[in-house]
Amino acid sequence: DTAVSQTPKYLVTQMGNDKSIKCEQNLGHDTMYWYKQDSKKFLKIMFSYNNKELIINETVPNRFSPKSPDKAHLNLHINSLELGDSAVYFCASSESSNQPQHFGDGTRLSIL
Amino acid sequence: GEDVEQSLFLSVREGDSSVINCTYTDSSSTYLYWYKQEPGAGLQLLTYIFSNMDMKQDQRLTVLLNKKDKHLSLRIADTQTGDSAIYFCAESRGSSNTGKLIFGQGTTLQVKP
Numbered sequence: 203d204t205a206v207s208q209t210p211k212y213l214v215t216q217m218g219n220d221k222s223i224k225c226e227q228n229l230g231h232d233t234m235y236w237y238k239q240d241s242k243k244f245l246k247i248m249f250s251y252n253n254k255e256l257i258i259n260e261t262v263p264n265r266f267s268p269k270s271p272d273k274a275h276l277n278l279h280i281n282s283l284e285l286g287d288s289a290v291y292f293c294a295s296s297e298s299s300n301q302p303q304h305f306g307d308g309t310r311l312s313i314l
Numbered sequence: 315g316e317d318v319e320q321s322l323f324l325s326v327r328e329g330d331s332s333v334i335n336c337t338y339t340d341s342s343s344t345y346l347y348w349y350k351q352e353p354g355a356g357l358q359l360l361t362y363i364f365s366n367m368d369m370k371q372d373q374r375l376t377v378l379l380n381k382k383d384k385h386l387s388l389r390i391a392d393t394q395t396g397d398s399a400i401y402f403c404a405e406s407r408g409s410s411n412t413g414k415l416i417f418g419q420g421t422t423l424q425v426k427p
Contacts, residue, residue: 233413243351243400245417258414292357299413300344300406307356 205229206306208293214312215283222279223309225293233257234276235294235303236268245292251276252299288313318405320418327426332390334421336403339384343405346379347415348388351400360388360401390423398425 206227215221227234235258236248250258254270265281280287290310294303317339326332338346347362363370363377363386370377376389386403400420407414 235413237415243420245357245402245415247414250413252413260414294357296413301413302345302347302359302362303413303415304359305349305357 206293206295206304208291208306208309210309211307212310212312214314216314217283217285219283220279220281221283221311222277223291223293223311224275224277225306226275227293227295227304228274229295229297229304230274231295231297231304232273233296233299233301234270234273235296236276236278237292237294237305239290239292239308241289249276249278250299257299283313285313287311318403318416318418320401320403320421322419323422323424325424325426326393328393328395330393332388332393332397332423332425334388334390334401334403334423336386336388336418337384338386338403338405338416340405340407340416341381341384343407345406346377346386347404347406348375348377349402349404349417351402351420353399357402393423393425395425395427398423 233252235250248262249268251270267279290308293306296303319337348360349357374391378387402420404415404417407416
């Protein structure tokens with residue numbers, strides 16, 4: 203019954219590796235998002251997709267590439283991981299881009 | 315937070331009321347939100363208020379919005395130990411309704427028994 207689900211919940215990997223985080227929502231929402239929460243709990247938007255189309259890209263390094271195969275999924279692929287990528291990544295969705303956003307439980311990424 | 319400011323910490327006794335304050339900058343924000351984050355957990359949407367309202371009540375939660383001063387507050391009545399968490403306010407930014415949320419830095423609420 204989980205509305206916005208992310209996998210994996212925890213991801214520990216070495217610097218330089220490539221990894222993906224998956225997100226799925228079963229709410230029938232049109233808009234999906236990725237946010238990054240740093241070690242000080244500060245949350246910042248990274249990307250937003252509306253009906254599989256990119257609408258926000260907040261000056262995120264191009265090592266980060268979102269992919270939306272359909273409007274229920276928004277995956278995040280990260281190339282050449284760096285120490286500074288360690289954070290909690292949250293996926294969210296909303297009915298449309300000006301409606302309340304519902305968040306997943308987060309993926310805790312640790313770079314060794 | 316990016317132009318959304320909150321105090322970092324609030325400590326109250328169980329049964330007291332808690333008031334968490336937030337100031338924002340974008341007068342064109344459509345909605346203002348309160349999210350709750352428990353340790354190690356995700357963000358839970360607690361409540362939200364549309365910008366043409368000045369108050370919203372939902373059980374123990376009361377949201378007050380002062381648009382003139384760009385001030386938002388969340389009052390939790392009869393605070394319980396289970397209310398201990400980080401509370402984030404957020405504004406929806408941008409007249410083009412892109413859905414971009416700008417978050418405050420979060421207020422850690424500590425409830426003492």
